[in-house]
Amino acid sequence: MDIAAQRKRGRPPKRIDGGLETRQALVRAGVIALTEKGFAATGIDDVLTQVGVPKGSFYHYFASKEAFGAELIDSYAAYFDHKLDRWLGDRRQPPLGRLHDFMADARRGMQRHDYRRGCLVGNLGQEMAALPESFRARLIEVLLGWQQRLQVCLEEAQAAGELAAGHDCAQLAGFFWIGWEGAVLRAKLERRAAPLDCFSRGYLALLGATAPEGFGFTKEG
């Protein structure tokens, strides 16, 4: 890496950003690595060579791999929360259309990375047995936040008459993330979008949405 070659020993020239750049680069590379390979399979050296930073620097910025991991979860959570707020909170769209758009966007995202990147939270959730126990609560909390956001969106759908009033939005929102994580996992395994599409269709059918684009779970017609 070019950056590594130019890097000199000793304190580097002061940067305008106050040296946050290196740290941020590590976090960014770490998040990518975790979405691809999970925590255990991601070596610190992987991240380091990716960014072009030597090991000593890493332990200047982070106390341990565990602390690093915790920060990666937070960073990903913040990123994803923002993403959800943008999609699901877009008042210019009807509520169910927002959900549909979010799924389509996520689909594009996975496709763009050749289905190599999944969901950081899903990956770490599966790994929990071999992970610092402190991660568990945080991961659950993050998922709950997403669930909450979707619940609000579904309630707005009810208010707009897009969703039958009888439905339990909390349950439906919970159901979505359970299944969506499964769909992302499967899409990564199969390296194709079909699982995402299958789950999207099925979920909208469960909501009883009138299929705008051939959605719905009945044979054509």
Place this chain on the structure above:
Amino acid sequence: MDIAAQRKRGRPPKRIDGGLETRQALVRAGVIALTEKGFAATGIDDVLTQVGVPKGSFYHYFASKEAFGAELIDSYAAYFDHKLDRWLGDRRQPPLGRLHDFMADARRGMQRHDYRRGCLVGNLGQEMAALPESFRARLIEVLLGWQQRLQVCLEEAQAAGELAAGHDCAQLAGFFWIGWEGAVLRAKLERRAAPLDCFSRGYLALLGATAPEGFGFTKEG
């Protein structure tokens, strides 16, 4: 381990089973380890000490960790195929009742192991990025087999009038395993049955099943 204490050096007395016992014990322990921790996090030594077998024996029976892993997948697949055949093929029950019973059984299974064991296929699927590429096709194949079995069951449900004729059983079967893997993952993460229940209810609601035990996704009443 007692077995280890009794184990003597040298060629052991011929066993009726032709020496399959040690090998089987390794496979059994391996499968358990993979359902709990996945492939990467499972050390060969873990399995070895668990069973009380020295390393030399392991490499007598298996060419490599990869070969061992491949066999674990097959073993788990065979076990699970059998399980599905028993539940979903039980002609004494109505088709949708069988599916319900299968889910209830799986739920009991997870509970029995304190939600520490998940699905071997799901675990390895998530890990694929760091796994021998040869595993991928096999994992997909296994899931397809499960899907096939459920599809047949759903078609029988249609024939029995339990399921609306318009539903696409192949799609619905695919949807189930996508979401079910997600539910198992989430149950393992949260160490409780709620995600399994949530998905079960939702899926049966999607089928349009008349809720026999309070299932369905609408607020009570």
Place this chain on the structure above:
DNA sequence: GGAATACTAGACTGGCCGGCTAGAAAATCA
């Protein structure tokens, strides 16, 4: 009975990975 076979015993190796520490240069201050 001697040779081949089947399996076990467990030390050893080489590589990788998380973590650590001495040290070097910029920044700050007297």
Place this chain on the structure above:
DNA sequence: TGATTTTCTAGCCGGCCAGTCTAGTATTCC
């Protein structure tokens, strides 16, 4: 300007892990 502090880096260390190797012993085959 020179001492001191702060900030960051180079590269080593110890532990773990897959896989190897040699030795050893009971059984079977010839």
